[in-house]
Amino acid sequence: MTMTAFPPPSLIPPRAVLSAEAFEVFADLPENHDKILELIAGEVYEVPSNAYSSMIASRMSGEIYIFLKNNPLGFITGEAGGYRVATDRYAPDVAYVSFARQKEPDRRGYNSIAPDLAVEIEDPVTPQSAQRLASKLSRYNTTNTTVWVIYPETRTVQVHAPHQEVKTLAVGDTLDGGEAFPGFTLAVKDIFPPQ
Secondary structure, three states: OOOOOOOOHHHOOOOOEOOHHHHHHHHOOHHHOOOOEEEEOOEEEEOOOOHHHHHHHHHHHHHHHHHHHHOOOEEEEEOOOOEEEOOEEEOOOEEEEEOOOOOOOOOOOOEOOOOOEEEEEOOOOOHHHHHHHHHHHHHHHHOOOEEEEEEOOOOEEEEEOOOOOOEEEOOOOEEEOOOOOOOOEEEHHHHOOOO
16 A cells, blocks of 8 residues: 655644545544544644533533434444545534444544534634535535534524525524434523523
């Protein structure tokens, strides 16, 4: 097997364009093992994190886990579980894959298939983060992944389901799993801590 030559990590500028193969080699370097990295449209990004977004992700993971414990339809992963989404590599805050598509997640690297459902928490929202999200949503769409984008600042959820209009839900609404996650429902107000 021949390895694709690429610059050492210290020489890769923050917005260097990498192939998926070169990115996976880069992400697997020892100095990157503690980082959560994404490849978005050929550019490498370290996934930003904050405690508030992590709390929201944990609430979503908990709700999905409880549902799956009673309805063993598939598995979930957290932000450290990366996925191959077309030629990109993403680390959604929460992701679900049905057992019908994959019995268990891959044990090394980015999971070989895209999730059925991805949860992306957008906080804070900046022009740059909005641009990255738009690119990710476009790629998720090509793999028929449903995406729930949670906006803690406005306490809303956008539902991006393949071949459907985008729906925006507020705290008085109910989120449902649709075709990607059948049977799951959650009051949007329960995603966020009480004000």
